[in-house]
Amino acid sequence: MRAVVRHGGDLVRQVLTWALVLALSFPLFWLISTALRPDTELFVRPPHLLPRTYTVDNFSKLLFETPFLTYFRNSAIVAISTTAFVIVIAVFAAYSLSRFRGRFSAVVERMILITYLLPSVVIFLPIYLMLSRMGLANSLPGLVVAYTTFALPFAIWLLRSFVDSVPVEIELAAMVDGASRLGAFVDVVLPQLLPGIISTALFTAILSWNEYLYALILTNSDAVKTLPPGVMTLLTSSYHIEWGLLMAASVMMSAPVILAFAFLQKHLTRGFGAGAVKG
Amino acid sequence: MASITVSGLGKEYVRGTSAVADLNLEVAEGEFLTLLGPSGCGKSTTLRMLAGLETPTSGEIRFNGRVVNDLTPAERNIAMVFQNYALYPHMSVRENIEYPLKKRGVDRAERRRRSAAVAQLLQIEPLLDRKPRNLSGGQQQRVALGRALIREPEVFLLDEPLSNLDAKLRSYMRAELIELHRRVRATMVYVTHDQLEAMTMSDRIAIFDGGRLQQVGTPDEVYNHPANRTVAAFIGTPAMNFLDGEIAPEGGAPVVRSGSIAIPIEAGRTGASLGRRVAIGLRAEAIRITEGGVPARIEIVEPTGHEAIVTVSVDGRRLVTRTAPDSGFRVGDSVGLGFDARRLHLFDAATGDTLG
Numbered sequence: 001m002r003a004v005v006r007h008g009g010d011l012v013r014q015v016l017t018w019a020l021v022l023a024l025s026f027p028l029f030w031l032i033s034t035a036l037r038p039d040t041e042l043f044v045r046p047p048h049l050l051p052r053t054y055t056v057d058n059f060s061k062l063l064f065e066t067p068f069l070t071y072f073r074n075s076a077i078v079a080i081s082t083t084a085f086v087i088v089i090a091v092f093a094a095y096s097l098s099r100f101r102g103r104f105s106a107v108v109e110r111m112i113l114i115t116y117l118l119p120s121v122v123i124f125l126p127i128y129l130m131l132s133r134m135g136l137a138n139s140l141p142g143l144v145v146a147y148t149t150f151a152l153p154f155a156i157w158l159l160r161s162f163v164d165s166v167p168v169e170i171e172l173a174a175m176v177d178g179a180s181r182l183g184a185f186v187d188v189v190l191p192q193l194l195p196g197i198i199s200t201a202l203f204t205a206i207l208s209w210n211e212y213l214y215a216l217i218l219t220n221s222d223a224v225k226t227l228p229p230g231v232m233t234l235l236t237s238s239y240h241i242e243w244g245l246l247m248a249a250s251v252m253m254s255a256p257v258i259l260a261f262a263f264l265q266k267h268l269t270r271g272f273g274a275g276a277v278k279g
Numbered sequence: 280m281a282s283i284t285v286s287g288l289g290k291e292y293v294r295g296t297s298a299v300a301d302l303n304l305e306v307a308e309g310e311f312l313t314l315l316g317p318s319g320c321g322k323s324t325t326l327r328m329l330a331g332l333e334t335p336t337s338g339e340i341r342f343n344g345r346v347v348n349d350l351t352p353a354e355r356n357i358a359m360v361f362q363n364y365a366l367y368p369h370m371s372v373r374e375n376i377e378y379p380l381k382k383r384g385v386d387r388a389e390r391r392r393r394s395a396a397v398a399q400l401l402q403i404e405p406l407l408d409r410k411p412r413n414l415s416g417g418q419q420q421r422v423a424l425g426r427a428l429i430r431e432p433e434v435f436l437l438d439e440p441l442s443n444l445d446a447k448l449r450s451y452m453r454a455e456l457i458e459l460h461r462r463v464r465a466t467m468v469y470v471t472h473d474q475l476e477a478m479t480m481s482d483r484i485a486i487f488d489g490g491r492l493q494q495v496g497t498p499d500e501v502y503n504h505p506a507n508r509t510v511a512a513f514i515g516t517p518a519m520n521f522l523d524g525e526i527a528p529e530g531g532a533p534v535v536r537s538g539s540i541a542i543p544i545e546a547g548r549t550g551a552s553l554g555r556r557v558a559i560g561l562r563a564e565a566i567r568i569t570e571g572g573v574p575a576r577i578e579i580v581e582p583t584g585h586e587a588i589v590t591v592s593v594d595g596r597r598l599v600t601r602t603a604p605d606s607g608f609r610v611g612d613s614v615g616l617g618f619d620a621r622r623l624h625l626f627d628a629a630t631g632d633t634l635g
Contacts, residue, residue, distance in 0.1 A: 169365035172332050177426065178353040178382030187378075191369040 028254075035059070035247035042243055058248035067222045068249060071230035075209055076256075077140055078226055082147040082208040083201050086155050089148075090200060091193065094159035095185065099168065116153035124217055131218065138219050143226065146218060147208040155200045162196030163189070198264050206257055227253050280466050281342040281433035282308045283329065288338030290324050297490045298324045302338065304485060304492065309464045313477040316487035316513070322470045323438060325487070329468060330436050331355050342433055353382070355434075358427035362439040364419045366411035366426075373398075373407040376425045383430070397425045400462075417448045428463070435467040441476060453479060474514055478502070486510050508631035511560050511624055517588055517599045520566070522559040523628065526551045535559055535625065538594045540573050542618045544625075550634030551625060557634065560624030563588070566600040568608065572615030577608050591616065 034042065035058055037051030062068045097109060127146055128137065136142035166189050174184035212228040219225050225233075231249045235242045283306040290299040299321040306312045314322035327333040329340060331352035340347050347355050358379070366375050376397055377390045385393075398404045401421045411419055420440065427435055440456075441449045457480055460467055471477055477484045478498045485495045486509075494506035505511035511519050524537035526544070533551060534541045537559055544551050551557070568575075568589065578597060579590035587604050590597055593616065600616075602608065625634040 167363065167365065169361045169363055170367055172330075172352075173359065173361060173365040173426075174367070174378070175332070176330055176352045176357060176359045177379040177430075180351070180353065183382070188367050188369075 031247050031250055031254075034243065035251045037244070039244055058244040059252075062245055062248050062252070066234055066245075067225075067230065068234070068252075070222060071225050071227045071234075072252070074140060074224060074230075075226040075228075078143045078147065079205045079208045081140075081144045082151065083204045085144065085148045086151045086204045087197060087201055090152060090155035090159050091190075091197065093152075093156045094163045095189070097156070097160050098163040112153045112156055115149075116157070120150065120213060124214060127214075128217060138221060138224060140224055142218055143208075143215060143224075146214050147204075147211060150211075151204040151207050155204060158200050158203070159193065159196050162193050166192045202260060202264060205260065209253075209257065280308045280464070282306060282344075283434060283466065283468070284339075284341040284344070285325075285329075286339050286341075288325070288328065288340065289336050290321075290328060290333060291336045297321075299328070300490050302492050304495065306466060306468060307482075309466055311460050311467045311469065311480060311482045313469045313471060313481040313484045314487060315471060315474060315477040315484050316493075318472055320487040321490040322472075322487045326359075326436050326438055326468060326470045329434070330357055330359050356430075356432050357434045357436055358430055358432040359436040360423045360427050360438065360440045362442055364411075364423040364440075364443075366419055366422055368411055371408050371410060372403065372414070372422050372425075375411065375422055376407075376429055379426060379430045393429055394425075397429045400428070401425050416444050417452065420444065420452060424459070428459075433466065435465050437467065437469045439471055440469075442471070442473070456480060474516070478514075486513060488513070505560075505624065505633060507633055508558055508560065508626040511626070511633075515562055517563050517601075519624070520561045520563070520598045522561070522596065522598075524557050524559045526553050526555045526557060528553060535623070538596070540593060540616075540618070542623055543620050544623070545620055548625070548635060550627075555634075556628035558626040558628050558631070560626060561598070561618065562622060562624075563599050563601045565619040565622035566598055567617040567619070568600060568602055568606070568614045569617040570615055572617045575614055575616045577610055577612040577614060580608055580610060 033050060036054050036056070037048075038053060038055050038057065041048065041051055041053070097105060127149070131137045131142045131145065134142075136145060170188050170192075171181075171184045174188045175181065179187055210228060211226075212232075215226045216229040216232075219229065222230070227249075231246070231253070235246045235249065283304075285302055285304040288299060288302040288304075289297055291297050302321075302325060304312075314325055316322045324333060328335050331347070331350060331354075335348060342355065352359075367378065370378065373394055376394045380390045380393065394407070395404070398407055401424060403418065403421050403425060406414060406418055406422070411422065414422065420443075423440070437456075441452050444452060453476060460480075469476075469480065481498060483495055483497055484501050486493045486501060488509045494501055494510045496504070496506075501510055501514050505514065508521070512521070522537040522540065524535045524540075526533055527536045527541075528534075529536075529541060529543075533544045533553060535544055535551070535557060540559075542559070568591070573593055575591040575593045575598075577589060578592050579588075581588040581590075582604050585604060586601050587606065587608075588599060589602050589606075589608055590599050591614065592598075598616070608614070626632060627634060
């Protein structure tokens with residue numbers, strides 16, 4: 001009897017879970033479905049759940065008749081460079097905040113957090129002025145610098161908690177065993193930080209991939225536009241929105257993010273530091 | 280193997296407060312020396328200075344006569360076992376054990392040969408391909424020992440290596456460590472707050488309190504001839520009884536008197552001058568429950584199986600003694616106490632120094 005009850009509970013939970021999954025994934029499904037149908041089918045009533053005729057016209061038009069690929073390339077360059085900078089700086093910053101405690105450590109930590117709390121609209125003017133004085137306005141390096149400053153505070157805080165969780169004794173042990181301080185860091189600390197580095201990298205990459213406001217303000221030529229402002233200006237005007245193209249662009253913009261999550265998700269959840277010391 | 284000479288060693292984390300002050304210590308080649316003391320007494324700081332993980336504020340450390348103050352941990356050729364084992368979690372047991380050799384550029388075949396030998400010595404061969412998280416506490420402990428042993432270092436430093444183990448495993452590993460030391464005859468410096476570990480394992484014990492070395496001696500010396508009241512209070516279970524007293528004459532011979540208790544002082548004890556205020560130290564085995572003697576009352580009886588720890592009160596002051604387990608005393612019984620004058624310890628009331 002009890003087994004049956006428990007089974008029943010499981011069933012209810014399963015049904016609810018799947019209902020939720022379906023509800024949440026419907027917009028994604030509708031996105032793909034719209035991207036794959038011809039313009040004539042866009043506004044039929046009642047709407048078709050699936051296209052009557054499938055077409056890749058939207059995609060080929062997007063790829064070959066618009067600067068979409070340039071935007072895509074720019075977004076990729078900005079996301080990858082930003083992530084690389086942020087990870088390298090944040091790993092070392094987090095390590096020193098965690099391991100070298102000095103009189104001003106707490107002050108430095110709080111200041112890092114405060115910079116993160118400032119809304120980006122508040123600082124876009126000073127950032128714009130600084131970048132243009134450095135000759136970096138309307139350029140990809142300019143965007144990389146801007147995004148690095150946004151992502152860094154949070155990245156440092158995130159990684160710091162990972163460094164804190166690595167017992168300092170394993171570093172000391174490595175130093176006694178013949179490693180230099182840097183060697184101990186590379187040999188025994190860095191591997192423990194891998195899940196933290198992956199989550200921080202994902203966070204940073206997604207932030208810079210999706211960023212709209214600064215990309216819109218800091219870039220104005222097609223050669224250096226990234227996807228979010230690029231696609232918006234390309235496919236919408238005050239007269240007309242090219243829904244099919246917009247959906248195709250959205251599919252292609254989302255794909256890298258979804259793929260990254262699919263492949264890296266197991267690293268995000270994997271336990272770290274387990275077994276280093278007795279708990 | 281190396282001898283260690285420590286002279287004038289000091290460490291201040293915050294200016295003006297010493298974690299370790301003016302430490303002078305010799306460790307002979309192949310000796311097992313234990314640094315013993317309550318937490319915060321400076322023993323772990325001393326060990327870390329020996330390892331090169333802390334920089335001394337003053338003084339010198341020499342291995343085989345050579346000053347090592349400015350050498351990195353890696354250059355000192357030491358091995359260290361940490362309280363929480365500090366195994367590298369992402370490496371297998373074999374990789375953990377071979378890591379010190381790898382850092383010294385020993386080739387793979389030689390590493391394999393030596394890790395196999397160490398694994399055999401410690402009986403951890405079946406564990407070589409496992410990760411540390413899949414090992415029990417005792418197994419992790421052996422792996423940590425293996426990583427220390429593989430390099431044949433000059434000095435072994437062990438920082439409370441048994442304190443994370445349960446009581447049964449701890450006594451087993453204690454015996455294993457004694458056996459291991461006998462076999463490898465390495466110089467070992469062992470830190471613990473557990474006096475039982477110190478008494479059973481050490482050639483000599485260095486007792487610390489408040490950042491200062493109180494006494495260095497064999498287990499017998501520190502138990503029977505403590506240098507001061509601090510050492511006497513720290514060593515021994517149950518702890519030594521202390522009473523305030525005064526040296527007084529009685530029938531021509533000096534006695535030490537404390538309330539109704541008077542214990543004759545043996546001839547030749549020069550420190551016991553008449554009228555001097557002292558602290559009387561009596562171990563449980565120096566107090567006998569007898570017919571007659573000083574009247575006392577039984578307060579607590581704690582049988583341990585092979586003996587009973589009995590707490591008695593003498594005019595309001597409590598003393599702890601030990602008796603046979605079947606002596607049949609009950610709480611509230613009126614008894615008499617006798618004192619063993621040969622086991623009487625006297626300390627200066629003000630300084631706590633032992634009086635000869």
